[in-house]
Amino acid sequence: MGRIRKYKNLFSSRNMLILVAIIPTIIFYIVFSYGAMGYAFYLSLHNWTLGEPVRFIGFSNYLKVLKEDPLFYKSLWNTVYYSIVTIPLGGILALLLAVGINGLGKLATLFRAIYFAPVVSSLVAISVVWRWLYQPEFGLINEVLGIFGVPRLMWLQDPNLAMPAVIIMAIWHGVGYTMVIFLAGLQGIPQTFYEAAMIDGANRWQLFRNITIPLLMPTITFVLVTGVIGSLQVFTEMFVLLGTPGSGPLDSTRTIVVHLYQRAFSYFQLGYASATAFILFGIILILTIIQLRLLRTRWEY
Amino acid sequence: MRENVHIDIVKIIEILVLSLGSIVTLFPFIWMISTSFKTPPQIISYPPTLIPKPPTLEYYTQIFTKLNFGRFFLNSGYISVIITASALLTSSFVGYVFAKFNFWGKEVIFMMILSTMMIPFAVTMIPLYLIISKLGWINSHLALIIPGLYSTFGIFLMRQFMSSIPNELREAAIVDGCGEFRTFWSIILPQCKPVLAALGIFTFMWNWDNFLWPLIVLNNEDKFTLPVGLSMFSQQWWTNYGLVMAGATISVIPVLIVFFIFQKQFIQGIVLTGLKM
Numbered sequence: 001m002g003r004i005r006k007y008k009n010l011f012s013s014r015n016m017l018i019l020v021a022i023i024p025t026i027i028f029y030i031v032f033s034y035g036a037m038g039y040a041f042y043l044s045l046h047n048w049t050l051g052e053p054v055r056f057i058g059f060s061n062y063l064k065v066l067k068e069d070p071l072f073y074k075s076l077w078n079t080v081y082y083s084i085v086t087i088p089l090g091g092i093l094a095l096l097l098a099v100g101i102n103g104l105g106k107l108a109t110l111f112r113a114i115y116f117a118p119v120v121s122s123l124v125a126i127s128v129v130w131r132w133l134y135q136p137e138f139g140l141i142n143e144v145l146g147i148f149g150v151p152r153l154m155w156l157q158d159p160n161l162a163m164p165a166v167i168i169m170a171i172w173h174g175v176g177y178t179m180v181i182f183l184a185g186l187q188g189i190p191q192t193f194y195e196a197a198m199i200d201g202a203n204r205w206q207l208f209r210n211i212t213i214p215l216l217m218p219t220i221t222f223v224l225v226t227g228v229i230g231s232l233q234v235f236t237e238m239f240v241l242l243g244t245p246g247s248g249p250l251d252s253t254r255t256i257v258v259h260l261y262q263r264a265f266s267y268f269q270l271g272y273a274s275a276t277a278f279i280l281f282g283i284i285l286i287l288t289i290i291q292l293r294l295l296r297t298r299w300e301y
Numbered sequence: 302m303r304e305n306v307h308i309d310i311v312k313i314i315e316i317l318v319l320s321l322g323s324i325v326t327l328f329p330f331i332w333m334i335s336t337s338f339k340t341p342p343q344i345i346s347y348p349p350t351l352i353p354k355p356p357t358l359e360y361y362t363q364i365f366t367k368l369n370f371g372r373f374f375l376n377s378g379y380i381s382v383i384i385t386a387s388a389l390l391t392s393s394f395v396g397y398v399f400a401k402f403n404f405w406g407k408e409v410i411f412m413m414i415l416s417t418m419m420i421p422f423a424v425t426m427i428p429l430y431l432i433i434s435k436l437g438w439i440n441s442h443l444a445l446i447i448p449g450l451y452s453t454f455g456i457f458l459m460r461q462f463m464s465s466i467p468n469e470l471r472e473a474a475i476v477d478g479c480g481e482f483r484t485f486w487s488i489i490l491p492q493c494k495p496v497l498a499a500l501g502i503f504t505f506m507w508n509w510d511n512f513l514w515p516l517i518v519l520n521n522e523d524k525f526t527l528p529v530g531l532s533m534f535s536q537q538w539w540t541n542y543g544l545v546m547a548g549a550t551i552s553v554i555p556v557l558i559v560f561f562i563f564q565k566q567f568i569q570g571i572v573l574t575g576l577k578m
Binding site for chain 2: 013014016017018021022025026028029031032033034035036037039040043097100101104107109111112113114115116117118119120121122123124125126128129130131132133135137138140143172176177180181184204229232233235236239240243244256257260261264265270273274277278280281284285288
């Protein structure tokens with residue numbers, strides 16, 4: 001506090017440091033985040049389509065998306081379908097793997113590395129690989145299923161199978177990430193809790209149910225919230241696995257971002273696509289707030 | 302005695318199941334590599350074989366001589382390195398100022414920065430595309446580098462970390478006559494090595510793998526990054542499975558090797574960057 005007088009000089013090296021750090025940062029965020037978002041909102045209020053004059057149309061784009069675009073609802077449903085299967089299934093699998101691996105010593109490091117390998121691999125590359133695995137005539141998956149007498153499946157051509165095919169790959173790709181997060185959470189649980197419960201005669205299931213799950217609740221919340229935010233924006237998997245633009249057979253893998261990408265960059269309906277993006281933003285915000293509310297109130301200790 | 306036997310059996314079953322899962326996890330990679338060395342008749346032979354006999358290197362020669370893969374690789378590499386270096390520098394500098402100094406509007410500015418993490422990329426990608434085309438950067442790597450100069454998450458992470466560095470460290474350096482900028486660079490920054498490594502790995506991986514934005518702003522093959530190049534190339538050459546798998550192998554294997562060597566740092570990075578979000 002004795003040094004306050006020194007700081008009063010506007011051009012002191014302390015003030016210069018702050019200015020050099022903060023001013024460019026503010027400019028960057030004004031242009032690339034707030035400016036861009038404001039611009040997006042401006043676009044969403046206009047009919048902004050390549051080759052047509054720009055026209056202010058108020059909230060018509062939003063109404064059109066919500067009232068006149070059956071493909072939007074199709075894509076919303078597909079996104080929900082993808083999320084509602086991938087997140088719980090991937091999460092449970094990751095939790096089981098983490099519990100299984102935890103405490104295996106040297107082997108744990110090996111298993112962790114193996115299950116994490118898909119996470120560090122380029123999503124485009126592994127989507128290409130899975131497209132080959134799903135190939136109906138020569139693909140490995142059909143060959144293996146054939147051994148068990150399953151007839152050849154048209155994984156990526158069948159509207160009923162395309163989304164499950166994407167989901168299987170997405171779980172394979174993402175489970176290692178969630179597992180590592182759970183492993184970190186498990187290591188934060190004091191061993192004495194388990195020891196005390198074991199002395200009281202608790203079995204493995206009881207330990208899992210009454211110690212692991214409640215104490216892991218913050219981690220589970222994190223996995224759930226970030227999982228929902230991510231999966232509502234799923235795009236690359238569809239785009240590469242199903243081929244441009246990723247809408248799949250009978251639009252069965254058309255997700256919101258696939259839909260929006262096509263509207264924006266194939267049809268150049270930028271106003272319309274921006275309105276769709278804001279609706280997606282709204283959905284993400286609402287779901288995140290609901291999850292945080294529900295999970296916080298129920299599990300705060 | 303009996304208890305021990307029981308636990309061992311559970312452990313053995315656990316390890317068996319985990320091993321089976323490991324095979325399922327690794328098999329797509331193994332199959333990718335295997336296909337990339339097979340001649341066309343071997344690729345479609347029934348029953349499928351694992352080991353190519355004889356293996357062919359033809360696809361790899363084609364990829365680097367006739368196709369632009371080397372270029373994609375270099376593009377991705379240098380862009381990711383620049384963005385990572387920049388994000389590390391800006392994040393630690395801005396994070397430091399937020400952690401260690403008080404100034405007018407600090408909390409508001411910080412919240413304004415932090416809350417941009419909630420904006421989905423789908424919202425900003427269309428206006429960014431228009432801004433970038435006004436600047437004449439379509440098909441230029443500047444379109445990827447400039448928006449990546451700052452990392453919101455990085456600023457947040459570095460502020461958290463810098464807060465734990467004792468104030469006395471900075472004050473002692475200042476009293477000793479060290480300037481503010483030098484104090485940051487030679488006293489504070491070296492304290493942050495582990496967290497910088499974590500943030501670096503995270504940022505590099507994210508940019509190496511980034512797909513949607515480069516797909517939008519790049520349309521010339523010379524400029525493609527590896528994911529965009531591979532995606533285009535796989536659609537163009539789809540039925541040449543061996544060639545496409547060679548492309549995928551080239552994209553995946555170097556990163557996997559780096560990962561297996563630095564496994565501990567990778568995992569720590571993910572945990573640190575993931576859990577603190």
